Amino acid sequence: MTKEWRPRIVAFFCNWCTYTAADLAGVSRMKYASNVRVIRLMCSGRVDPQFVLDALTRGADGVLIGGCHPGDCHYAEGNYKMLRRFQLLKRLLRDMGIEEERVRLEWISAAEGDKVKAVINEMTDQLLKVGPLGLPQRFEEWDKEVTRLEEEIRGGDAAGAGCACAAKLQKPAAASKSEVAHV
């Protein structure tokens, strides 16, 4: 990365409380870290754990979910559904090696513009300390072990050697890793 790295946070805010609070922060001219990309959903209960992982695996460094305070959900129970998912998702992510700071759930009411500001600033600071997640780059790094053979085969084709696996098989000495050479 040539540019200085700054954390990228994807935020899922519910329409009735947290998104309205973010609006309030805006009209109140509050300044907060510009590291967050807000996506408005009707309810925090709409946040499928797949959304969280989709964001992280496509390059987000953190995910922030904002919903109404317990008891205040516009749909009565949506935020509880999110809370329960979040409790197990946290454990699953920990087991998969993702730091706890990267996924955060906050209850922010429509009147709490200052809380939006505080939470985003705090999360940005924490992620600056934790560093980049960079899953797309990690996947690329992992897959180098299988792109080698693919490139070799393509190279063989380009050179008009027909099947590069064939070329490899005919030279068992060169195919040091190939069990095919035992046959």
Place this chain on the structure above:
Amino acid sequence: MSKPKVAFYWCASCGGCEETIVDLAEDILGIVEKVDIVLWPVAMDFKYKDIEAMPDKSIAATLLNGAIRTTEQEEMAHMLRRKSQYLIAYGACAHLGGIPGLSNQFSREHMLKFNYEDAPSMANPKKTRPQLKFADGGREPTLPELHHVVRTLDQVVEVDYYVPGCPPTPKLTNVAVTALLENRLPPKGSVIAPDIALCDECPRKASKPVNTSFTEFKRPHQKLMDPNLCLLAQGIVCMGPSTRSGCEAACIRGGMPCTGCFGPTSRVRDQGLKILSSLCSNVAPKENGEIDKVLEGIPDPVGTFYRYGLAKSLMRRKVNLPVK
């Protein structure tokens, strides 16, 4: 006219998929009559070099089972892809990574160290590890290298169809092979099984509560289960709601919950996250502490929700593991 050529191949898997081919019983005779088997290492004697010598695309279909985790398997996947018109990922390991995919929770070094040094059943005082090559009487035999990451077949080469299951049922295998022989093929990339959740064909479907509410989760050995009641209604983690149907609920008919081997339906990207979402939403308590107490009944979410699908999940692998 010569008969279409078919190949069967086995990568990182237990062999259960090969067993299913045999479980076709008399039906296999009908299939064998219509095709020429050109490669089937587990049952018949063929040489890789004979396949290598065949023109590209000369095999009508290859049914490949097993995940890809060694350089040899990777190479064979490429070769069979090239030689086959249709490459079919056969069984949960080729389709989703399967049980071998669970090792994506550990580093290669961790696995080699455990298996060759620390395992209680291992006596290896010199701590010998498999070598990629060694000199022996003027020859230099080689072994394939173990990859750091377990992959599904379609993470290595292009796949035309998937036959799901651990193992696939003889019935679905028959459907797939017949479709191939009669050239009645679904769109490329299809999973050869109904695109609806397992609950749809579950014999206990009628007893599934409209409002599931979990006050505890129990594992099958911790509870005397009612043989007719929906397993979710009994607090047993059943993967049915986020798993594709097609097995005719074999495990549930046998008194055990679904563990998810058919993978998700086409509308779901990540089977494990989807069942996590579904189960947790229906946990009864509303306070953190009490919620956690209920969720303690799922001690290993990765192993439970990604029993077969870790390699194919969004994260694929524990993300902080090395590849060196």
